Amino acid sequence: TFGHKMTGRQRWTPTPLQLQTLERIFDQGIGTPSKQKIKDITEELSQHGQIAEQNVYNWFQNRRARSKRKQPGGSSKNNNGESEVETETETLNEKRKMPESLLVLPDGNNNNGIGTTSATSPRPEDLCFQSPEMSSDLHLLGVLSNPRDEDLVGKMGLSESYNLYDHVEDYGM
Amino acid sequence: TFGHKMTGRQRWTPTPLQLQTLERIFDQGIGTPSKQKIKDITEELSQHGQIAEQNVYNWFQNRRARSKRKQPGGSSKNNNGESEVETETETLNEKRKMPESLLVLPDGNNNNGIGTTSATSPRPEDLCFQSPEMSSDLHLLGVLSNPRDEDLVGKMGLSESYNLYDHVEDYGM
DNA sequence: GAAATATGAATGAACG
DNA sequence: CGTTCATTCATATTTC
Numbered sequence: 001t002f003g004h005k006m007t008g009r010q011r012w013t014p015t016p017l018q019l020q021t022l023e024r025i026f027d028q029g030i031g032t033p034s035k036q037k038i039k040d041i042t043e044e045l046s047q048h049g050q051i052a053e054q055n056v057y058n059w060f061q062n063r064r065a066r067s068k069r070k071q072p073g074g075s076s077k078n079n080n081g082e083s084e085v086e087t088e089t090e091t092l093n094e095k096r097k098m099p100e101s102l103l104v105l106p107d108g109n110n111n112n113g114i115g116t117t118s119a120t121s122p123r124p125e126d127l128c129f130q131s132p133e134m135s136s137d138l139h140l141l142g143v144l145s146n147p148r149d150e151d152l153v154g155k156m157g158l159s160e161s162y163n164l165y166d167h168v169e170d171y172g173m
Numbered sequence: 174t175f176g177h178k179m180t181g182r183q184r185w186t187p188t189p190l191q192l193q194t195l196e197r198i199f200d201q202g203i204g205t206p207s208k209q210k211i212k213d214i215t216e217e218l219s220q221h222g223q224i225a226e227q228n229v230y231n232w233f234q235n236r237r238a239r240s241k242r243k244q245p246g247g248s249s250k251n252n253n254g255e256s257e258v259e260t261e262t263e264t265l266n267e268k269r270k271m272p273e274s275l276l277v278l279p280d281g282n283n284n285n286g287i288g289t290t291s292a293t294s295p296r297p298e299d300l301c302f303q304s305p306e307m308s309s310d311l312h313l314l315g316v317l318s319n320p321r322d323e324d325l326v327g328k329m330g331l332s333e334s335y336n337l338y339d340h341v342e343d344y345g346m
Numbered sequence: 347g348a349a350a351t352a353t354g355a356a357t358g359a360a361c362g
Numbered sequence: 363c364g365t366t367c368a369t370t371c372a373t374a375t376t377t378c
Contacts, residue, residue, distance in 0.1 A: 010373075010374075011353085011354050011355065011372075011373060011374070012354070012355090013353090013354080013374070013375090014353095014354090032365090032366070054355085055354080055355090058353095058354060058355055058356090059353090059354075061354095061355095061366080061367080062353065062354065062355085063353095064366095064367090065367070065368065065369090066352095066353080068367095068368095069368090183369090183370095184357085184358045184359065184368090184369070184370085185358070185359090186357095186358085186370095187358095205363090227359085228358080228359090231358060231359060231360090232357095232358075234359095234363075234364095235357070235358065235359085237363085238363070238364060238365080239357085241363095241364085
């Protein structure tokens with residue numbers, strides 16, 4: 001049995017109208033709207049559904065980051081072994097996924113989704129680690145295998161001579 | 174002129190203990206600790222996981238910068254009384270992502286006598302839960318001569334939980 | 347239903 | 363110090 005608080009506000013899902021507007025603005029050129037712009041956009045989009053400035057900001061950030069990452073993948077990169085699962089070429093091809101059947105998302109508060117799919121939530125209240133399945137970088141940091149002369153502490157380590165941030169001013173003196 | 178930007182190194186992830194300590198220090202009212210404090214804090218946090226002074230510095234900078242965007246003024250420009258389905262009753266609900274395994278130096282022949290008794294083993298208490306007692310010489314980096322009080326958080330002694338911030342702090346704008 | 351994918355959100359690090 | 367980038371995590375959505 002479940003159905004505890006399950007609080008956690010579900011993440012904002014842009015309505016088609018909002019998305020359309022966002023895409024249009026994004027297409028207009030500026031990839032990083034200023035705060036004022038964000039506010040303006042947010043206010044505008046508020047007409048079509050609940051939205052916050054942070055949502056807009058995040059959206060632009062994600063959009064930009066995502067668009068940039070897809071672009072340089074055209075050349076040969078995949079040589080062997082690892083398979084690049086992320087192979088979506090929607091750089092200049094605006095291929096927004098559109099449900100062909102149901103898309104009736106009333107603008108307003110589409111805060112549905114309270115009922116999670118199932119007990120697939122790998123995060124009990126007592127659990128600290130979320131999902132070790134998708135952990136990636138930590139493996140590299142692991143110490144359990146391949147104790148090579150990895151100088152990973154050379155930069156992040158706590159060396160006494162930490163002049164790595166030489167270009168940085170004396171942080172807060 | 175340089176171009177070295179974290180050559181693929183995984184970014185540091187604070188352990189709960191480290192985070193807790195950092196938050197506490199931050200709550201004490203110091204905006205940006207001095208270099209000396211940074212060193213001190215780093216040394217302290219090193220007991221709980223790999224960390225560098227740069228990390229501490231960055232953390233404070235980010236923290237401060239992000240805490241700034243919370244409550245601009247007394248007049249709430251956001252009278253958007255949308256349907257907030259959730260009440261703020263997530264005091265005991267930890268929502269932050271949990272760090273995975275922390276690395277330690279391979280115990281080959283690199284033994285520095287910093288009291289690394291068995292620090293080469295990922296202690297669960299560092300990764301997950303830990304005793305409610307604060308570790309150690311944190312008092313020495315307690316309140317110092319910089320009563321920066323720009324934040325609104327200061328419920329010391331009231332709440333046992335340290336998760337004072339939500340996810341809606343700001344969007345790093 | 348579970349896996350795969352899409353994408354919003356969080357945050358450490360870098361830049362100006 | 364403010365802002366932006368890059369990476370990752372979490373969750374919604376789609377697919378098998």
